[in-house]
Amino acid sequence: MTSSDQRDTATRDELLRLARKQGIPGRSRMTRAQLAAELAERDGPAARPDADQQAPDQPAPEQKAPDQQTDGQPTAGQRPHGRAIASRVEAFRRMAEARAAGEMVLIPRMLTGNDRRVHVRQTVREDHEMRIAGHAIEAQEKFDKLAGSVYHFFRGTNLLFYRDLVGEDARLPTVLALGDVHPGNFGVMPSADNVPIFGVNDFDDAYYAPFTWDLKRGAVGFVLAAGEKGGHGPDKQRAITRRFLTGYVEGMASYAADATEDSEQLRLDNAPPLIAELIAGALETTRSEWLAGLLDETRGGFRTNDEVVPVSSRRAEFQDVVERFVEGNQVPVPERAGRMRVKDVAERKSAGTASLGLPRFFVLIEGPRADGTDDLLLEFKQARRSALSGLVPPSEYQMDGMADRIRHAQRVHLVNGDVFYGSVDIDGRSFMVRERAPFRDSISLGKLSRREWKEYAEICGRVLAHTHAMSDDSGNVDYDVEPAILEAIGSRELFVDDVLRFAEEAAARVRQDHEYFVADHALGAFRNVDVVYR
Known part of the structure; x- marks a missing residue:
């Protein structure tokens, strides 16, 4: 039971940790006072974690909770044979604090020659710790992709970039x-x-x-x-x-x-011509046409190809996931989503650059017509810790971890964005959710x-x-x-x-x-x- 004294003395990070355990919706945007009030109303577990518990961004050095096993910001984990995986997370956190305080600090971008090469190697290994340790085929596919392009290398090594900025611009x-x-x-x-x-x-x-x-x-x-x-x-x-x-x-x-x-x-009605043309082109494909390329001949489920592998046996499991997602994110389900009935589930392969190799699922939601022409497609992607975590100058502005943080950002950054953008836990891991639409598109830079x-x-x-x-x-x-x-x-x-x-x-x-x-x-x-x- 959470006592009033414990709630009064707990930090916001500690309250966020408890709010996450209790599945309190909207916790990422709550102030410390709002979190304490919500926890008081629910009368949950003690607000002060035990001495061996850590704040969300500070996992224990010899273990990882399931939702902390991500590549976005590595943490010291335990190998099956007992040896800990090397991590420099806390070292960089201290470096960020020192540099933000005005101390003269040697930062990675000052390194040259072999020292820089070893730093790059160590950082990429840390950043992809889970995927490498799990011998994920897509991890090697990602490294092949990065090796073939400087631009893709830049896109896929965000942690390397931000370690060069550690603690920078603290006054701004x-x-x-x-x-x-x-x-x-x-x-x-x-x-x-x-x-x-x-x-x-x-x-x-x-x-x-x-x-x-x-x-x-x-x-x-x-x-x-x-x-x-x-x-x-x-x-x-x-x-x-x-x-x-x-x-x-x-x-x-x-x-x-x-x-x-x-x-x-x-x-479309107010965008600059270059963007209006992009939007108009994205609208040329109807939902029915788009779905025809994803579904089998009966339109009863996903078509198998190199990128989409149906796992129809998990329909019941994902029906529960979808229901938890709708309730936990307070999704205003539109009429076009029908009864949010899960029609099929598939694993999504070889997608993205930074997130290549992380678990990702497509979930087909049956539309009102129930004929496969107006179904919705939701994407569930395992969330990573932000590459900026522990590197930014310390500030009073804190965020919850994983997919809750991503959901918070989408709701802040976009005016009336995708109503299905949210978060949910699957098998103890944090997943972000969004709708995949036939008109989702980006500019062709090469043209x-x-x-x-x-x-x-x-x-x-x-x-x-x-x-x-x-x-x-x-x-x-x-x-x-x-x-x-x-x-x-x-x-x-x-x-x-x-x-x-x-x-x-x-x-x-x-x-x-x-x-x-x-x-x-x-x-x-x-x-x-x-x-x-x-």
Whole structure:
């Protein structure tokens, strides 16, 4: 039983831990006082964890709870033969605190030569600890994919990037950062009204952090993508990336002036021509046509192929999962979802870049017609800890872990986004849930002209400004974000130039890291994890 004294003295992290155990909906967005009140009403277990319990982001060094066995931010785990898996999580947490406090700290991006190569190897191993230790075939497929492309390597090694930023920009305004900004993480997706909207579309690494963390990663992403996908040289890469940054600054200035962020959506009727064309193209395929490519000839279940493997025997299990998901996330089930009856279940293979190799399921929900022409498709993807966890400067803005954090970010970042975006536990592991729609699409970077690259970069910069501006409207930030960011930016020309120089240096580092990775991968470096022998 939770006593009043225990609730009064517990930290927010400790209350969040208890709220998660009790399945309290909306806990990620609650203040400490709201959590304490909700727990008091439920009169749950003691609010102060035992001495050997840890806060959500601080698992015990010799064990992992099932929902902490993720690759997004590694923790020291136990190998079957008894040796602990090596982890530098706590070392980096201390480094973030020291650097944020103004101490002079050696950070990984200062390393060169063999020291840097070993750091890259260790970080990639840590980041994929679960997948490597489990001998997942898709883990090696992911490493093959990363070896073949600098841009994919950048996308698939988020932890490596953010360890180079450890504790950086502590004095700057905090926002709910997307955590993995690059040109491929913007796209078309369903809104709450089941119409296509354009915006940020990947919240797996979202975390409260200085606003510059998203800008720096996004700028590096545009430099690398413009070079590899667009075939542009250094001068054009710089011009394209500059448009991304100026789009952000101008967008933030606009939201500071007119405060329209809490109602703004990019739809077919109001999007810039480049995005309107993307949305219109996504609408060309009907739901029935789209489903025909996924379902068998009877439209009674999934069709087997290299990417989708039916596991129909798990229908009853997932019916329970879906019902728990709807109740726990307070999903306003639309009429088009019928009775939320699970029609079939399949494992999704070879999907994504960063999440490749993590468990993922497709769940087919029978539509009102019950003829396979209007069914819904929900995706359940195992959540990872954010790559930013333990690396951002310490702040009062905390987030619950795993899929609850991802759900919180989606609801903050998108105005009236997908109603099915949420979280649920399956077999003790945290999964995020979203609807897969026939009009979910993203821009083809390889087909953009130089002019379109600049237009797209500017649009993405403004969209990112919109997500940051929402941090105080529906997020946990308790001050006016937009004027604070503009004040912190100061001279816009100097600010943009600073981030551009950072991006070019970081892009060169990514290219060198990729060479190290390719050489190590060829030597079998990522078939085993590092373990502690003494």
